[in-house]
Amino acid sequence: MPIEALRTEINRIDEQIIDLIAERQHLAARMAQVKMAEGLPVHDDKRTHEVLEHAYNYAVEKGINPLSVRKIFGLLIEMSEEKQRECQGDGNLP
Numbered sequence: 001m002p003i004e005a006l007r008t009e010i011n012r013i014d015e016q017i018i019d020l021i022a023e024r025q026h027l028a029a030r031m032a033q034v035k036m037a038e039g040l041p042v043h044d045d046k047r048t049h050e051v052l053e054h055a056y057n058y059a060v061e062k063g064i065n066p067l068s069v070r071k072i073f074g075l076l077i078e079m080s081e082e083k084q085r086e087c088q089g090d091g092n093l094p
Contacts (some may be wrong), residue, residue, distance in 0.1 A: 033087065
C-alpha cells in the first residue's frame, strides 16, 4: 500500500478516535448531572483506578504498549472530570 493511502487510512482512524472522545465527553456531561443529583464528587479514586487498570490490561491483550495506553486514559479521565466540573458550574477547579 502506498504511503499516501496509509496516511489516508490513519487520518480516517484518527477521526474515529476523535468521534469516540466526543462521545465520551457527552457521557461525562450526563455523568455530571447524575453525580450532582446524588451528591457525589466529580473525582472518584476507585473508579479512576478501575478505568486505568482495565485500559492497561486490555492494551496488554491487544499487544500494544500498556504504559502509553494508561497515559492516554489518564488524559481522557482528566478531560471527563473537567467536563463534569464545567457542567456543574465549577469550571476547571479541582
